Amino acid sequence: MDKESYVYMLAGGRYGTLYVGVTSDLIRRVWQHREEFADGFTKKYGVKQLVWYEVHIDIVEAIRREKQIKHWNREWKLRLVHERNPQWRDLYLELV
Template sequence: MKEPCVYILASGRAGTLYVGVTSNLQARAWQHRTGAVDGFTKRYGVQQLVYLERHETMEGAILREKQLKKWNREWKIRLIERENPEWRDLYDELVR
């Protein structure tokens, strides 16, 4: 099922953050978790899904991703902690 989403991955609570966009979050999160694709998240061990936003259109999701990528780290952490204060890995909830 295609569903435009913006997501944030983390290597841990005080670790590296990654902002991404996809139309299939379950598949994309699995790729990050397993290191199936070379790149930033594989190199830095960024696998924990800590935040997601669903959007009506891919265009809206892409605009939001660009906005979040410009945010400083503190703003991203506040956004994550507002929705997920324990920094739970949301992947298990996503695949249920």
């Protein structure tokens, strides 16, 4: 049985800096970003708010989707978030 995987997008506030990632444990991974456990992009730019995610059964498909979205322009990414989360709520707070 395949484990669920997630493609997710974090933002540094409404319409702020965006980060796209992939993980098999969404709650743990977003928590790591929020707590700044790893040096890198999200820590440097204060990107901690989970604004969008989608679930995949196949990790290979999730990785493919992450790469696809990472190559999108900013406007497309903003539209993706706005379609599912027009108030830009922090979805992490709804998961924990």
